[in-house]
Amino acid sequence: MTNLILMILRKVIYYSSAFSPRSEKAVMGSYKNQFSDNAKYLYIHWQQTQFIRAIWISGNPEVIAALRKRGFEAYHRRSFLGLFHCLTAKYYFYNSYIGDINQNLAKGAIKVNLWHGSPLKKIEFDITSGPLTHTFQASNSISKLTNSLMYHQQHIKPDIMLSPSPMMDKLFMSAFRLTDKHMLRSGNPRTDYHKRYPEQKLSFTNLFNHHFDKVIMYAPTWKEQTAKNHQTNLQAKSHLTEDKDEINLYDVTFNWKVLSEHLTINNQLFLIKLDSNEVHLRQEFNQYPNIVDISQWQDIYANMHEVDLLITDQSSLCIDFLLKKTPTLFYIPSDIEKTMSKKKPSQESNRDNYDYVDTLPLFGYDRAMKVSSFEALLMKLESDESFYISAKLSQKYKQLCNLFWSEYACDAFEVIERQIIKGSGKPIKP
Numbered sequence: 001m002t003n004l005i006l007m008i009l010r011k012v013i014y015y016s017s018a019f020s021p022r023s024e025k026a027v028m029g030s031y032k033n034q035f036s037d038n039a040k041y042l043y044i045h046w047q048q049t050q051f052i053r054a055i056w057i058s059g060n061p062e063v064i065a066a067l068r069k070r071g072f073e074a075y076h077r078r079s080f081l082g083l084f085h086c087l088t089a090k091y092y093f094y095n096s097y098i099g100d101i102n103q104n105l106a107k108g109a110i111k112v113n114l115w116h117g118s119p120l121k122k123i124e125f126d127i128t129s130g131p132l133t134h135t136f137q138a139s140n141s142i143s144k145l146t147n148s149l150m151y152h153q154q155h156i157k158p159d160i161m162l163s164p165s166p167m168m169d170k171l172f173m174s175a176f177r178l179t180d181k182h183m184l185r186s187g188n189p190r191t192d193y194h195k196r197y198p199e200q201k202l203s204f205t206n207l208f209n210h211h212f213d214k215v216i217m218y219a220p221t222w223k224e225q226t227a228k229n230h231q232t233n234l235q236a237k238s239h240l241t242e243d244k245d246e247i248n249l250y251d252v253t254f255n256w257k258v259l260s261e262h263l264t265i266n267n268q269l270f271l272i273k274l275d276s277n278e279v280h281l282r283q284e285f286n287q288y289p290n291i292v293d294i295s296q297w298q299d300i301y302a303n304m305h306e307v308d309l310l311i312t313d314q315s316s317l318c319i320d321f322l323l324k325k326t327p328t329l330f331y332i333p334s335d336i337e338k339t340m341s342k343k344k345p346s347q348e349s350n351r352d353n354y355d356y357v358d359t360l361p362l363f364g365y366d367r368a369m370k371v372s373s374f375e376a377l378l379m380k381l382e383s384d385e386s387f388y389i390s391a392k393l394s395q396k397y398k399q400l401c402n403l404f405w406s407e408y409a410c411d412a413f414e415v416i417e418r419q420i421i422k423g424s425g426k427p428i429k430p
Contacts, residue, residue, distance in 0.1 A: 004149070007149040007150065007152070008149065010103075010104055010152055011149065011152065013104045013105070014103070014104055014105070014106070014107050014152070015107055016107075017087060017104070017105045017106065017107040017108050018107040018108040019108065020087045020088060020105075020108050021088065022088055022089060022090040022108055022109060023088055023089070023090060024052065024053070024090055024424060025052065025053040025054070025055060025085065025088075025089045025090065025091070026046070026052055026053070026054045026055065026089060026090070026091040026092075026093055027055050027056075027057050027085050027086055027089040027091070027092055027093075027101050027102075027109075028042065028043045028054060028055065028056055028057065028092075028093045028094070028101065029056065029057045029058060029077075029094055029095075029100035029101035030058075030094070030095045030096075030100050031095050031096045031100055031116065033058045033059045033060035033063060034060075034063070034298065035056070035058070035063045035066070035067065035298055036095070036298045036299050037095045037114070037116045037190055037299060038093075038095055038114035038115070038116065038162075038188055038189045038190045038412075039093050039094055039095050039100070039114055039189075040189075040190075040298065040299070041189040041190050041192075041193040041301070042054075042093060042114070042189040042412070042413070042416065043056055043072075043093075044193070045189065045193065045196070045197075045413050047070075047071075047072050048197075051417055051420075052091075052417075052420065053073070054073070055073045055074065055075065055085050055089070056072065056073070056074035056075075057074070057075060057076075057077050057082055057085070057086060057100075057101045057102060058074065058076065058077060059076065059077045059078070061076065064076055077101070077102055082102075083102070083105065086101060086102035086105040086106070087105045089109055090109060090110060091109060091110050091112060091420070092106050092109045092110070092111045092112065093112045093114060094111075094112070094113060094114065095114050095115065095116045096113075096115070096116055097153040097154060097156070098111060098153050098156055099153040103152060103153040103156070106156070110159050110160065110423065111156070111157075111158045111159045111160070112158060112159065112160045112161070112162075112416070113158035113160070113161045113162075113176070114162060114188070114189065115161065115162070115172070117316035117317070117319075118164075118168065118316045118319040118320075118404055119171050119175065119316065119354060120314050120316055120319075120353055120354065120357050120363070121221070121314070121352070121353055121354070122175070122352055122353070122354055123171075123175045124136055124154070124175040124176055125137075125174070125175055125176070125177055126171075126174055126175045126354070128352065129352050130352075134147075135147065135151045135154055136151075136154065157176060157177060157178065157182075158176065158178070158182065159182065160182060160184050160419065161176065161178060161182055161183055161184065162184050162186040162187075162188065162412065162415075162416075163183045163184065163185060163186070164185070164186065164187055164188065164404065164405050164406055164409040165402075165403060165404055165405060165406035165409060166406065167356070167403050167404065168404065169183050171354065184415060184416075184419060185406070185408060185409055185410070185415070186409055186410060186411075186412045186415035186416065187405070187409045187410065187411060187412045187415075188320075188412055189412045189413065189416075190299065190301050190320070191301070191320055191323055192411050192412045192413065193301065194301060194302065194304075194305075195411070196411070196413065200302065201302055201303070201305060202302040202303050203303075203306065204269065204303060204306050207303075208269070208292075212267055212268060212269040212290075213266065213267040213268060214266070214267075214268045214269070214308045214309065214387055215268070215269045215271065215306055215307050215308050215309075216263075216268055216269065216270045216271065216307075216308065216309045216310075216311060216381065217270075217271045217273065217300065217307045217309070217310050217311065218270065218271065218272050218273070218311045218312070218331075219273045219310065219311070219312050219315045219317045219318075220250075220274065220275070220312060220313050220315060221275065221312070221313055221314050221315045250274075252333075253331075253333040253374060254374060255374055256288050256291065257288065258374075258378070259288070259291065259374075259378070260288035260289050260290055260291050262378055262381060262382070263289070263290035263291065263381075264289050264290050266381075266382070268290060268381070269290055269292065270290060270291045270292070271292050271293075271294050271300075271307075272291065272292070272293045272294065272295065273294050273295055273297070273300065273317075274293075274295040275315075300317075301320075304320075304321070304324055304326075305324060307321070307324070307326055308326070308327075308387050309326070309327050309328075309329060309381075309386060309387050310326050310327070310328045310329070311328075311329045311330075311331050311377070312328065312329075312330060312331070313330060313331060313332050314330070314332075314353070314357075314363070318363075319404050322397065322400060322401040322404060322405065323401070323405060325389060325397065327369070327386060327387060327388060327389050328362070328369060329369045329370075329371065329377075329380055329386060330363075330369055330370040330371070331370075331371055331372075331377050332370060332371075332372055333372055333373060333374065334372045334373065360400060360403070361396035361397075361399045361400045362393070362396050362397065362400055363400065369386075369393075
């Protein structure tokens with residue numbers, strides 16, 4: 001009963017925030033209080049240009065302290081000034097949900113969803129399988145109302161959503177229950193930033209004080225079943241302990257010692273970036289030479305240009321790498337299916353892919369760069385052909401890039417600022 005009262009109170013506060021006066025400033029934030037992704041790069045850009053007053057909101061004191069040390073404006077979500085700016089800012093820019101900033105005070109603001117990926121797996125209200133289904137799907141009016149109360153921020157529509165292509169328009173409109181009037185044709189700040197500021201790119205050679213002949217990045221997707229089990233364990237235990245029912249798929253599908261030996265011989269660097277929902281699965285990867293776990297990095301965009309090969313199962317990060325013309329290798333071990341089949345029958349399955357994925361060049365049924373065993377993966381890493389896009393595959397890469405990144409998707413910063421100027425009726429001065 002107490003929880004129900006609190007959820008209703010949250011709705012009352014949210015709708016009451018619509019009556020607050022709003023000024024020409026933007027509050028910004030990111031998933032799990034990180035400083036990352038599209039909101040990060042838009043924020044840094046505005047700190048340099050002073051186009052509009054941009055304020056970072058987070059629940060992480062370390063993030064806030066780091067930003068203030070750089071001379072940027074940032075506040076804790078629950079501080080007086082944090083609450084004040086969330087209640088009086090005209091714009092909310094966020095990577096996932098308004099809770100990245102403040103889910104209680106956003107009603108009167110223009111909410112701009114910068115979304116953190118390009119969907120291959122079904123997202124939001126398109127989800128019909130897996131642990132997230134109950135968050136978005138309702139069988140009747142009562143359950144719909146209940147979902148709206150329980151999952152408040154997931155049920156708040158954005159006013160504006162960036163989309164880089166017509167195909168992405170359709171996906172976002174379906175997933176977020178939007179119309180074409182909500183869509184804004186644009187690139188993404190995370191992929192456009194270093195085009196505008198190339199001098200801010202970073203070098204792996206400087207970072208590791210060693211030049212590697214090849215840099216390989218492994219970025220798998222989030223395994224929702226395992227993450228869900230882990231969250232249950234954390235709720236039941238005061239500290240993280242080994243879960244006998246939880247299987248670390250990365251230990252099943254990799255021989256880290258053998259991989260490290262191969263990398264050392266060939267002077268290759270192997271970077272591992274797990275999803276933020278899976279960082280608890282990290283092993284002591286750094287104990288092996290030439291294998292570096294970068295899961296705690298904010299992101300990879302400043303170093304993207306130096307990655308020679310991306311390995312993934314189906315992370316949407318591979319779509320961003322299309323802009324760099326980076327070869328992609330899909331590692332989908334048959335061991336995963338065997339392992340997942342051993343799970344308890346009562347466990348829910350993962351989300352389905354969108355139907356369109358099967359028809360995509362390279363990503364679909366004709367997936368040309370796919371391996372299903374660790375031995376086959378190792379053979380690919382020993383071949384020079386894996387590190388460049390052949391003439392045979394170049395056309396498919398081009399087709400794929402055009403589907404996700406329309407040639408009409410203009411610079412994200414220019415598009416967003418033009419929209420702000422249009423909404424304010426006059427140019428904003430620093």
